[in-house]
Amino acid sequence: METRGYTSPLREEAAARTRERVLLAAAELFAEGGYARTSVAAIARAAGVAVNTVYTSVGGKSALLLAMVDDGVADEAVRATTAALTSATSAAEVLRLVARGTSVTRDRRELTLSVLLDNRDAHPDVAEAARVAEAEVRARFAEAADRMLELGGLREGVGGEELRRALWFYFGFPAWRVVRAEGLSWGDGAVWLCGQASDSLLAR
Template sequence: MNARTSGRRPYRNDRRAEAAAGTRAAILDAALSLFVEHGYAKVTIGDIARRAGTAVPTVYASTGGKAAIMTVLMNRGVDDPVVEKTLDEVRAATDARAAIEAMAHGVRLDYERHLEIIQVMITAAAVERGVEEELHRVAAVYRRALGVLPERLAELGALRPGLSHERATDILWFLFGLPSWRLFVAERDWPWDETERWLAEQAAAALLAGPDGH
């Protein structure tokens, strides 16, 4: 009896875990769609529960309150596999422009996949202290990731003389940071491909040594 019971328990636990994961995913998707449609400030936990087809206590138990939900959504971009893939490509690049293009393309893919979340988190940060703090943390992680590019350019001997790693990262943050893609793509309707090419060109012009070594 005990052997049979113990044999069934992992199966039941797996089914329970799958159900919980499905509920959590439904809640997160419902929250994001509501945030996009109505704005973060106007959406309630009750709204999210109704859209997800579950109860309010289930939302709190599965994901927490609105700020906690927003934190999970924000980290989708940070945790996207494209981030590590892009950094690996930058570190492996043997040509300076190829390194810049790899970074530009990877950042573009991450933003393209998560643009709705980016737009929501910027507006949410203005009304929720917890979201604002998480946005600063995400921005710091992202800025450190951008810093991999000037490190590689310096290793290749291609970084503009006199340009420090910190200053080069500042330039990349200005060009590839959260506001730039949102401005060009979401507000000015630039195509993603054109935006990627233009930003990569500006990064190359700002970071690379010229033909005369300057």
């Protein structure tokens, strides 16, 4: 079984580029024409690769969605926000970090998120990917909630369960959808949502 740790950096990089091209093309076409109506052949054409390169580089049609979600989860902004939580000094700062973090992610992952939200009721594959994405975001929010409880300064009677639900309410997918629907910029939306959340959750 002795696998040689044989890694060619050039090939690896080229493969990563291919993968990214495929994912980007898929996100654009899914967003434009809907998940069900977008064929793998169309994605391959848009990405400039053979149909089966989609399969070898990412996987089947549903794997494309999950790969998008994974990429979003692994986004640097997410990790940076998570890391910054540890050095936060107040619950208010945590809220600001979450607001900015979700704002940035929303901006960078707009395509993916619109695919997930627009198609989740219309196709089980998308519903599943959306479920995964939501679970990931909720997990991050749970970390933030824990940190807030550690730091204190919350309105009286606010417990862990409630805090996690509130974070999802103020910074989860539906909240940002409202921001977009209202025509606010992501930055203004962050300020507004952070204000609402602070009013509701922090001690006066």
